[in-house]
Amino acid sequence: MAKAIYISATEKNAGKTSISIGLIKYLTEKGMRVGFMKPLAQRYVEVNGGRFSEDAVLVKRIFELPYRLEDMSPVIVEKGLTEEYITKKRRSFKRRIVSAFRRIAQDSDFVVVEGTGHAGVGSCLDMSNSDVAKAISAPTLMMAEGGIGNTIDRIMLNRSLFELKGAMILGIVINKVREDKYEKIQNVLRTALETKGMHTFGFVPYICHLATPTIAQIGEETNATVISGDEGLEEEINDITVATMEPHAVLDLILNSKKNLFLIASSDRLDVLLAIVAAFFEGAKNLKGILLSGNNLPPANILHALKKTGIPVLIARVGVYTLASMLSNLTVKITPGDNKRIESLHKLIAKHIDIELIMRQMEREKEIPWGLWDGGERY
Incomplete structure (x- = not known):
C-alpha cells in the first residue's frame, strides 16, 4: 500500500513545488512509482477544456505521470467559489479530494501531495x-524560508493549526538559506526546533539561478509577442530595468552592466532604442533582451537594427510601468522542458535534505488506513 507525504509551508512561494519535484525525481530514481496531487489550487491552466492546477500539469508533464488530471487537481478555487460554499450552494469538497487521492494511491508506491500556501489556506x-x-x-x-526569529515564529504559528486539527508534522525543511548565513542559521534553527520537539531534515541554500527568470518566462508573464531572437529566449535574467532615462544614461547602463540585463523600453522612445543598438555594437556583452511597450512597432529601419543585434526583441501592448509592475511580482516557475533547473533541484535536494531520514521517520508511521474508507461513503 502507498505511503504519502503532505508538503506544506509557512508562507507562499516557500519552494513547495521545487521540493516536490526534487523529491519525486529522487524517489523515481529509486525505482518507486510516485504519484502527485495538488488538492486545492488557486492558479490554474486550461487543458482539453478543463481547468487544473498549473503545478499538477507541470509535474505530470515533467515526469510523464499516468494519473488523470481530474485526480491530480480535484478542486480549483475560482472566483465566487468561496461565497457559494459558505452560502450552502456547494457541498463539502472533502469526499472529492479523498476519493481522488485514493485513486492515485492505488497505483503508486508513494504519493507526494502539495498544499497551497500556509497552514490556514483553504479554511474558508x-x-x-x-x-x-x-x-x-x-x-x-x-x-x-531561511531566517531565525521570524522563521521560528511562522513555524510555531503553522504548527498550532496542524495540532488543533490532529494532523501530524513529520518535520521541517528550511529553504532559501543565504550562503553567508548558512552555518549560523543551520546551527541556531536546529537547536531551537529540537528544543520544541521538531525534526529538521535539511537546510537548502538559496541558489540564484533557480530564482531567476528566463526571457521566455518574462514574455509569458507579460503576454508579449516575440519579434526576433528566438534562440536567446532561454537566457536567464538577473536585472530587469525600465529604460526611461536619457539616451546617454541608457548607454552607460548597458556598457557597465555586470549582470544579465533585460530592458523594458517604450516603442516610441526612438532615442533610447538607438542607444540600445549603439551599446550593442560598442561591444556590450550583458544585454540579453528587450521588451518593447506600446501598441505600435518602431519604424522599420530601427526595428531592423534591433533585430541585427541577434538578442530577443519582444513587444507587449501595455504601458511601461504596467510591465514593470507585472514583473516586480514575477514568481519563477520551472517548466517541463527546463532540464537544467530540474537537474539542479535534484542535486540540491539530494545533497541538503536527508530523504532517507524522512523515509525512516515515515516507516514509524502506519501505512494509509484503507479500512477507514470504502469508496467515498466513510472516512
Whole structure:
C-alpha cells in the first residue's frame, strides 16, 4: 500500500513545488512509482477544456505521470467559489479530494501531495492544509524560508493549526538559506526546533539561478509577442530595468552592466532604442533582451537594427510601468522542458535534505488506513 507525504509551508512561494519535484525525481530514481496531487489550487491552466492546477500539469508533464488530471487537481478555487460554499450552494469538497487521492494511491508506491500556501489556506472551504493532511492521513513536511526569529515564529504559528486539527508534522525543511548565513542559521534553527520537539531534515541554500527568470518566462508573464531572437529566449535574467532615462544614461547602463540585463523600453522612445543598438555594437556583452511597450512597432529601419543585434526583441501592448509592475511580482516557475533547473533541484535536494531520514521517520508511521474508507461513503 502507498505511503504519502503532505508538503506544506509557512508562507507562499516557500519552494513547495521545487521540493516536490526534487523529491519525486529522487524517489523515481529509486525505482518507486510516485504519484502527485495538488488538492486545492488557486492558479490554474486550461487543458482539453478543463481547468487544473498549473503545478499538477507541470509535474505530470515533467515526469510523464499516468494519473488523470481530474485526480491530480480535484478542486480549483475560482472566483465566487468561496461565497457559494459558505452560502450552502456547494457541498463539502472533502469526499472529492479523498476519493481522488485514493485513486492515485492505488497505483503508486508513494504519493507526494502539495498544499497551497500556509497552514490556514483553504479554511474558508473547511479544507485548510491541515484539514486535507488529516483527511488523507498523510504526515506533513513543512517548508520554511531561511531566517531565525521570524522563521521560528511562522513555524510555531503553522504548527498550532496542524495540532488543533490532529494532523501530524513529520518535520521541517528550511529553504532559501543565504550562503553567508548558512552555518549560523543551520546551527541556531536546529537547536531551537529540537528544543520544541521538531525534526529538521535539511537546510537548502538559496541558489540564484533557480530564482531567476528566463526571457521566455518574462514574455509569458507579460503576454508579449516575440519579434526576433528566438534562440536567446532561454537566457536567464538577473536585472530587469525600465529604460526611461536619457539616451546617454541608457548607454552607460548597458556598457557597465555586470549582470544579465533585460530592458523594458517604450516603442516610441526612438532615442533610447538607438542607444540600445549603439551599446550593442560598442561591444556590450550583458544585454540579453528587450521588451518593447506600446501598441505600435518602431519604424522599420530601427526595428531592423534591433533585430541585427541577434538578442530577443519582444513587444507587449501595455504601458511601461504596467510591465514593470507585472514583473516586480514575477514568481519563477520551472517548466517541463527546463532540464537544467530540474537537474539542479535534484542535486540540491539530494545533497541538503536527508530523504532517507524522512523515509525512516515515515516507516514509524502506519501505512494509509484503507479500512477507514470504502469508496467515498466513510472516512
